[in-house]
Amino acid sequence: MSNKPYKEFEPKWITDPPVEKSYRSIMKWGDPAAYKRPKEGLYKLVKEKFHLTDDDFKEMVDVGNEVVDIHVPTRLTVEQINELRAIVGEDNVTTDEWPRAQVCYGKTMVDIMRLRKGIIENLPDVVVYPSTTEDVEKLVAFSKKHKIYLYVYAGGSSVTRGTECMCSPNMILDLRKNFNKVIAFNEINQTITVQPGISGPQLEDILNHAPENFGAKHRLTCGHFPQSFEYSCVGGWVVTRGSGQNSTYYGCAADLVLCQEYVTPIGRIRTDSAPRKATGPNIDQIMMGSEGTYGILTQVTLKVFKKSAKHRKFSYMFPTWEDGMAAMREVMQGEFGYPSVFRLSDAEETDMMMHMYGIAESPLNTLLAAKGFKPNRRCLLLGFADGEDGLQRNIVKNVRKIAHKYNAMSLTGYVTTAWEHGRFSDPYLRDTIQDYGIIIDTLECAVNWDNMAQVHLDVRKAVKAWPNAMCTTHISHSYPQGANLYFIFVIKTTDLEAFKKYHYSILDAITKSGAALSHHHGIGKLFAPFIEESIGTAQLNVYKELKHYFDPDGLLNAGGTLALDGTLTEEGVFGGRKTEKEEDVPAKTHTEIKE
Numbered sequence: 001m002s003n004k005p006y007k008e009f010e011p012k013w014i015t016d017p018p019v020e021k022s023y024r025s026i027m028k029w030g031d032p033a034a035y036k037r038p039k040e041g042l043y044k045l046v047k048e049k050f051h052l053t054d055d056d057f058k059e060m061v062d063v064g065n066e067v068v069d070i071h072v073p074t075r076l077t078v079e080q081i082n083e084l085r086a087i088v089g090e091d092n093v094t095t096d097e098w099p100r101a102q103v104c105y106g107k108t109m110v111d112i113m114r115l116r117k118g119i120i121e122n123l124p125d126v127v128v129y130p131s132t133t134e135d136v137e138k139l140v141a142f143s144k145k146h147k148i149y150l151y152v153y154a155g156g157s158s159v160t161r162g163t164e165c166m167c168s169p170n171m172i173l174d175l176r177k178n179f180n181k182v183i184a185f186n187e188i189n190q191t192i193t194v195q196p197g198i199s200g201p202q203l204e205d206i207l208n209h210a211p212e213n214f215g216a217k218h219r220l221t222c223g224h225f226p227q228s229f230e231y232s233c234v235g236g237w238v239v240t241r242g243s244g245q246n247s248t249y250y251g252c253a254a255d256l257v258l259c260q261e262y263v264t265p266i267g268r269i270r271t272d273s274a275p276r277k278a279t280g281p282n283i284d285q286i287m288m289g290s291e292g293t294y295g296i297l298t299q300v301t302l303k304v305f306k307k308s309a310k311h312r313k314f315s316y317m318f319p320t321w322e323d324g325m326a327a328m329r330e331v332m333q334g335e336f337g338y339p340s341v342f343r344l345s346d347a348e349e350t351d352m353m354m355h356m357y358g359i360a361e362s363p364l365n366t367l368l369a370a371k372g373f374k375p376n377r378r379c380l381l382l383g384f385a386d387g388e389d390g391l392q393r394n395i396v397k398n399v400r401k402i403a404h405k406y407n408a409m410s411l412t413g414y415v416t417t418a419w420e421h422g423r424f425s426d427p428y429l430r431d432t433i434q435d436y437g438i439i440i441d442t443l444e445c446a447v448n449w450d451n452m453a454q455v456h457l458d459v460r461k462a463v464k465a466w467p468n469a470m471c472t473t474h475i476s477h478s479y480p481q482g483a484n485l486y487f488i489f490v491i492k493t494t495d496l497e498a499f500k501k502y503h504y505s506i507l508d509a510i511t512k513s514g515a516a517l518s519h520h521h522g523i524g525k526l527f528a529p530f531i532e533e534s535i536g537t538a539q540l541n542v543y544k545e546l547k548h549y550f551d552p553d554g555l556l557n558a559g560g561t562l563a564l565d566g567t568l569t570e571e572g573v574f575g576g577r578k579t580e581k582e583e584d585v586p587a588k589t590h591t592e593i594k595e
Contacts, residue, residue, distance in 0.1 A: 008040070010040070014060075017032040018032060019065045023066060024063060024115070029431055030427065046490070060435045060436060062113075064116040068097070084126065087135060088135050088139070094127050097123070100124045100172075103174055105164060106156055106161065107157050107427075108160060108524075109439060122166055124172040125171060127172055127174050128173050130179055139173065143265075143555050144265050146169075148170060149168065149170035149556075150173070151292070153176075154175045154196060154236050159521050159524075167559045185213075185214045187214065187217070190220075191302065192206075192302055192304055193302075196234050200224070203222055204222060221306075221308075222305075223340075224246070224247070225423075229244070229424055240522030246340040249385075254288050258303055259284060260297060260301070262287055265553065265555065269283070269287070293562055293564055308386045312395075313420075314383060314399055315415040316403040316411060317378050318344075318406060319377065319406075322453070324379040325452060327402050328478055331402055336395060336398045337385075338395070343474050344381045345381075346473040348473070349472030350378055351375055352472050364414075381403070381408070382415050382416040383399070446484050448482035455485060455514065459471075459509050459515075462508070463487065466489075466493075469491045473487050507527060516534065543562060
């Protein structure tokens with residue numbers, strides 16, 4: 001990934017793939033050969049914000065290119081390993097340390113910082129690669145028979161410690177290798193049924209080529225494009241109730257799911273595919289968001305849509321955050337159709353985007369200043385419309401009318417094109433800049449329109465408690481009644497324990513602000529300490545009763561997920577229940593665990 005050359009000093013960025021089987025190769029985002037460096041304007045902004053000089057960017061820290069060299073024996077017996085091999089085949093079971101380390105963590109910043117420091121915790125005892133629902137049924141029965149904790153890994157993009165194996169002895173099912181097939185396609189109902197290990201690009205490519213693959217009349221799309229799209233899987237979208245960047249039009253995962261199949265310790269559960277029903281509480285909605293604690297998702301039927309031949313882009317600059325929020329609310333309540341992508345950046349994020357996309361150095365920046373759109377106040381809205389051509393035209397026309405009502409200036413589709421070009425590659429930038437001790441992380445929460453301004457202030461205050469912290473915010477998914485606030489914070493540190501406490505304080509601020517704890521990242525084990533305060537004790541007790549019904553032995557994704565088990569420590573991290581067989585394996589660094 002190349003940018004224009006710097007005019008002044010440029011740090012040495014890591015552009016080579018990670019050392020094979022290194023800590024970096026696990027924590028690095030996406031394609032091993034891909035990278036993204038900051039534009040010169042963004043580099044200068046970071047230096048200015050943190051009072052740094054070029055000299056601070058001459059030596060890297062915690063790069064993580066040391067080879068993973070660990071020796072942690074499995075806690076399963078030889079007989080148990082052989083039983084697993086009899087279920088899924090010799091080649092689909094491994095106790096080798098390297099594949100176990102590869103599925104040890106997700107992409108939480110706590111995970112990345114640990115890997116950069118060579119810390120491996122909670123190593124799975126065995127990795128198993130199932131192929132069919134029948135395999136999963138037998139594996140769940142095995143788990144129940146031997147009291148072996150059971151975890152599931154797919155895309156590995158969790159930012160909540162969602163899949164980490166906190167309790168032992170355990171096994172983790174890696175769905176990427178074999179559990180990624182299309183089960184059925186139905187053009188009449190406009191649905192597709194898939195296994196949960198299928199990735200976003202795989203699914204989208206299959207649908208985009210529906211005429212060639214299925215003899216369909218139209219090219220189709222699922223419409224689900226999270227930032228992790230290229231390296232996340234359908235199963236993760238569903239069990240965390242995820243959202244994509246186009247979900248304002250297409251809907252979140254909870255809207256896209258028509259029916260599901262789960263294997264649980266009490267048997268297989270499959271819902272029907274009726275588009276709407278009044279047959280009691282909706283089991284699909286109960287299972288979505290359960291994050292692998294009630295059962296293992298084995299099939300899901302998704303709604304699909306005709307792929308737009310093109311989409312109409314727009315972008316506007318608003319004088320203030322308040323003007324932008326008011327315009328967004330009016331659009332979402334206008335009843336003329338919803339944009340597909342619809343994002344409003346606050347003043348701090350707008351200024352950063354001006355540097356990220358090269359606008360700060362362009363004539364456009366001069367024009368904006370001349371028109372009265374001031375730095376530290378102006379706010380950028382961008383988006384586009386999908387769907388039928390007439391619908392797109394109507395949406396864009398009404399967005400323009402409302403934007404002008406709030407004194408916005410049109411920037412055409414130029415800015416949106418620049419954002420769209422890099423919307424899936426920004427995580428690479430996080431890896432690059434962290435090599436110099438600069439952390440970029442995110443948190444998000446769902447709010448109503450009437451408390452949005454206050455939540456924005458409260459959470460920013462918590463973020464800014466770190467010296468010189470940068471905090472950018474955008475509205476990323478919108479509804480007539482509210483939206484999602486997505487916070488990106490940038491700090492300078494390599495101190496893992498200090499970062500944990502800081503992250504905890506921001507989650508605490510989100511909870512106390514009255515916002516929903518998460519809009520689409522899920523809860524996992526990292527956010528779990530706040531779930532009871534967020535939803536209330538009575539509702540959490542319902543979750544716990546369901547957990548006891550589906551999984552009476554507490555074997556599925558144990559160790560604090562959704563606060564369904566575990567003990568709260570001072571730092572707010574849950575430790576899972578342990579069996580009598582378990583021996584503690586403390587956190588070790590790469591130097592401590594070599595023979």
